């Protein structure tokens with residue numbers, strides 16, 4: 447039976463940078479799960495790469511077909527955005543091991559959907575000052591930087607990933623992403639021990 451590795455962490459901790467490398471690693475041979483969002487695509491993103499970028503109407507269509515594993519709603523400074531994991535036939539644990547980027551809330555639902563023994567958390571963390579610095583550097587590269595949204599998310603993440611929430615979900619191991627290569631090596635070693 448395959449495993450699902452769930453990469454989690456506050457914004458700008460490096461989840462996407464780590465995901466990009468792990469999904470190309472031939473030793474791990476992980477199948478990436480692409481989740482869905484209704485938020486606008488950023489300059490450096492490609493549809494079907496970081497997310498499937500869909501319209502709200504399409505999300506409702508999936509919902510009416512009972513295909514939503516989990517869905518989250520965020521009231522952002524640019525309007526309401528939804529993020530969802532959709533059971534669109536991408537995941538079959540008899541076929542291999544999977545990796546996705548998600549949230550703590552979604553991780554819980556994925557665990558109840560696929561069985562907690564099959565779902566492994568990979569929690570990425572860095573100190574707040576470095577996280578904020580990386581977030582600002584990244585945002586500056588956007589055509590229309592949105593520092594209000596950056597700040598909203600920065601603060602919201604500290605609530606979502608509070609020490610209590612992490613403890614309640616039994617997330618003990620923290621992978622500290624100061625050096626990207628070292629973090630990836632560490633995660634890879636642990637992943638290999640599960641597969």
Ligand SMILES: Nc1ncnc2c1ncn2[C@@H]1O[C@H](COP(=O)(O)OP(=O)(O)OP(=O)(O)O)[C@@H](O)[C@H]1O
Pocket residue numbers: 455456457458459460461462463464580581583584623624625626627
């Ligand atoms: N170890 C690292 N050292 C320096 N910069 C890094 C490191 N890891 C990631 N970054 C940079 O930090 C920024 C945030 O990384 P990334 O987009 O991967 O984070 P994320 O957790 O996926 O963020 P979000 O959840 O907001 O999409 C990017 O500009 C990335 O290039």
